[in-house]
Amino acid sequence: MVESGTLSSALEREHREIDEGIETFVAGLAEGREDTTPLKRAIEGLRRHIYLEEEFLFPPLREAGMMAPIFVMLREHGEIWQAMDRLDAEIGKGVAADPVRGLCAELLDRLEQHNSKEEPIIYPQADSVLTPEATDHLQRFLASGRIPEGWVCGRAKA
Ligand SMILES: [Fe+2]
Numbered sequence: 001m002v003e004s005g006t007l008s009s010a011l012e013r014e015h016r017e018i019d020e021g022i023e024t025f026v027a028g029l030a031e032g033r034e035d036t037t038p039l040k041r042a043i044e045g046l047r048r049h050i051y052l053e054e055e056f057l058f059p060p061l062r063e064a065g066m067m068a069p070i071f072v073m074l075r076e077h078g079e080i081w082q083a084m085d086r087l088d089a090e091i092g093k094g095v096a097a098d099p100v101r102g103l104c105a106e107l108l109d110r111l112e113q114h115n116s117k118e119e120p121i122i123y124p125q126a127d128s129v130l131t132p133e134a135t136d137h138l139q140r141f142l143a144s145g146r147i148p149e150g151w152v153c154g155r156a157k158a
């Protein structure tokens with residue numbers, strides 16, 4: 001077991017780390033710094049976070065009957081994923097541009113909307129529904145797993 005604390009606390013920690021990465025970048029921009037490292041790390045972490053939720057967390061919860069809340073989470077993942085794609089494209093053009101600030105604000109807002117439902121509704125179920133094996137697998141992935149090359153969030157493809 002790699003477990004250190006509950007799944008919900010580990011997943012919530014990822015939410016905070018991702019938010020902090022985006023916020024650090026935005027605060028830097030305001031001070032004239034254009035270091036994209038914290039933003040790129042946050043985007044990379046968020047893509048992996050969405051992957052692990054969709055591959056390892058949501059399927060057992062859906063089987064346990066949480067169809068409607070998972071449906072909403074997947075739709076929002078698609079929107080968040082597309083917001084990250086737009087941000088990646090803008091960063092490629094240069095970070096001083098206003099669109100980058102606006103897209104960061106949009107992404108933070110979407111994450112707030114998403115996480116404020118996911119944390120109280122979905123994550124507590126994760127702690128009670130997942131088998132010890134599934135929990136252990138997810139804990140291991142959180143510790144050192146990598147998103148497969150080229151994986152794209154299903155709802156972002158449309
Ligand atoms: Fe999510």
Ligand SMILES: [Fe+2]
Pocket residue numbers: 011015049053118
């Ligand atoms: Fe999440």
